[in-house]
Amino acid sequence: MRRRTVVSAGVPLAVYEQGNPAGPTVLLVHGYPDTHWVWDDVAAALAADGHHVVRYDVRGAGASGAAKGVRGYRLPQLADDLFAVADAVSPHRAVHLAAHDWGSIQAWEAVTDPRAAGRIASYTSLSGPCLDHVGHWARRRLARPTPRHLGQLLTQAAHSWYIGVFHLPLLAPAVWRLGLAARWGYVLASTEGVIPRTSHPQPTLATDAVHGIALYRANMLPHLLRPRQRPTAVPVQLITLVRDRYVSPALGDDLDRWVPHLWRRTLTAGHWSALLEKGPTVAQMIKEIAAHADGAPASPALERAAVSSRERAAGPRRPQRPRLRWGRGRGPGLERAAFAGKLAVVTGGGSGIGRATALAFAEHGAAVVVCDLDLATAERTVELARLLGAPAAHAHRVDVADSAAVDTFAREVAAAHGVPDIVVNNAGVGHGGTFLQTTEKEWQHILEVNLGGVVHGCRAFATLMVERGEGGHIVNVSSAAAYLPSKVLAAYATSKAAVYMLSDCLRAELAPAGIGVSTICPGLVNTNITRTSTFSGRSADGLDATRDRFAALYARRNFPPEKVAWQILRAVRENRAVVPVTVEARAGRVLSRLSPALTRVAARIDID
Structure with missing residues (x-):
């Protein structure tokens, strides 16, 4: 010097x-x-x-x-x-x-x-x-x-x-x-x-x-x-x-x-x-x-x-999309530019909750990067995000069960667009079946996607966020099944319960770095997950019939993924730890705390 x-x-x-x-x-x-x-x-x-x-x-x-x-x-x-x-x-x-x-x-x-x-x-x-x-x-x-x-x-x-x-x-x-x-x-x-x-x-x-x-x-x-x-x-x-x-x-x-x-x-x-x-x-x-x-x-x-x-400098603007409002015309309480200047990454963003979440972030001013196993659906989400005014939107094909692929995806996002401010680990698959019905291969697939996908996404992006030093937020989509046991959801409920616990552990670890972690627990949401879910011990004809029954149940419930998306945005904005979304998810969480014995009795019910 x-x-x-x-x-x-x-x-x-x-x-x-x-x-x-x-x-x-x-x-x-x-x-x-x-x-x-x-x-x-x-x-x-x-x-x-x-x-x-x-x-x-x-x-x-x-x-x-x-x-x-x-x-x-x-x-x-x-x-x-x-x-x-x-x-x-x-x-x-x-x-x-x-x-x-x-x-x-x-x-x-x-x-x-x-x-x-x-x-x-x-x-x-x-x-x-x-x-x-x-x-x-x-x-x-x-x-x-x-x-x-x-x-x-x-x-x-x-x-x-x-x-x-x-x-x-x-x-x-x-x-x-x-x-x-x-x-x-x-x-x-x-x-x-x-x-x-x-x-x-x-x-x-x-x-x-x-x-x-x-x-x-x-x-x-x-x-x-x-x-x-x-x-x-x-x-x-x-x-x-x-x-x-x-x-x-x-x-x-x-x-x-x-x-x-x-x-x-x-x-x-x-x-x-x-x-x-x-x-x-x-x-x-x-x-x-x-x-x-x-x-x-x-x-x-x-x-x-x-x-x-x-x-x-432009000041807050209210959202103009009435179809994303809920509850007697009340909006979500977020200004139009709530996430201006932010970059949000959404896994499993080609449909359902993932697509709705990517579009909600886009509508509120964020740039979005969407990944999905089906690239065509991710690209369609990107088209819709651009129509909603997203400053930037990009699609990638990623298998979240592949840790190397997720690491590569995270590096590519950081190099091309910067370290994301928000990561939503949403990708997942549905599965029904008792423990004894579920094969080892089915167990492996469910855990690799539902749990492994979240683990890989958290590790790859949280590392970048911590190194950057500007804070951020990670959202992990779990399920009400995480705290409501059912004998016919052995593998699925186990994977989502693990996501629930992982999120709480990660929230404590990342808090000093200014990175929030939220766990989202939807209940019955009307998405295409019922059409792609697998069921143990079913023939081809029986599998189609079971999917039809569950699809009809979810359709009658008619809770749209857009409402889950709004809850995700609010969880990020308010740094909420756990968000049970639907009425049944909230009631189930209360019941699991007040009377765990009753939830164990309810777990014996054959919901198929």
Whole structure:
């Protein structure tokens, strides 16, 4: 790493460079109470990819000089520092800017400055809004104090409790000097799971933290109480940290008013763990926006992030397809763009619940990838999804019982369209027969498809979701048979009960990664599954007759797959753990809990 000194308004700034000097320049700005070291992992990943990576200790931190008095920490002066560094390290080419916490706040000052044109090619912001934008954000909510707006204001006020403390004389400096600095590593480890390292917290932390208090005193009240108009034409990537204890996601709601070129991303991380534990993921996001700003096509993930921002700016729209409503004309309570910018993968999407689910996601703004053993039916689903306005729809032929095929499918989806946000493991087959009637081959087939298909889908896609770090949701379609035993559904009920338990186990495992898992338990749903189900111990003529009887029963029940699809969308939206869909499924779940003995008695009934 190369070091130089840049002087801005008489204050020496320690600047550090690494990577390829001829590559695109990425300028990283740290926050409070950090130094350039907080970017170590991000910088290493960017440098390894051929970027010219530049970091500097902001005034008052690390090896840089400190300003005299509070006035020296005002945002216009901090913006001057940033431009001075950019001019020194990349005088003839615009820099790509990324900043965190107070680094992001001062970077917003530079990005919304007229000098940004031609000097800043792109901006990635983490956990630090423009203070003027926040001032306007608060004013609009106070002008229209709806419960939602008041809730947002109160939430952010609770997140920002420390700002008031920093304005008290003597107290905040004393806290840092008398113990907080020495315990800072423990605080980050206990609150965010950050593993202490030799470079963080930095040895100058106590002094840096005391100097940095001036940032709050010089800027907070003036900009929040008298906000300026601060638009920008710079392409901006906003990374919202799901577990941020200090900056609430609502602060970015109005950003479209100021930033016409906006991409919204999320990262399942805390305020500091985003950089200290998920640096390579942040680096990948920075690389994507930088490459796109330099003329490369947008990555699939970045393209979906742009869609999300456009839909958010357009505002919510209600669904217009009355045939997908239920219950005395009541809709599902989801806005038209509920899944805008999302990518949903649906297995067994060629018919029935799978097709209805893919179409419901498409109608609500998601791009969809559908797979089925019958490619023609999957392609027909894709045609319908496009007619409903899906931003993208693609079909694949996949045998979910083949683990290698599912792994290949997941890699192809990620390479062509990006890592999916939602995966619905729906593919399955029906089977009837007692335990003694069911052959070993039939057992193997049922378990390979109904259980193995879910296992393969969860493993292949959850691995990608965890690596990406942006969260997601997995839906596993089980059945009411999972908790309602029947002697004539031995293999089928066993496979669905295993899916039920797998989902609960996986939900616990993936929760720290921000990935939800839902189990959907339909009852009698009018799909073509009865026409393709197998039955043990039946002759050819007897098999057709049995299928006809069950098809007639399901037709009389007449519960459409579209209603299951809506429940799946709501389960994803609300992160529900278990969703029994039909009346009989809900009643059966209650009965299985209240009186397991009664369900065992009912299991003896011959329903064939």
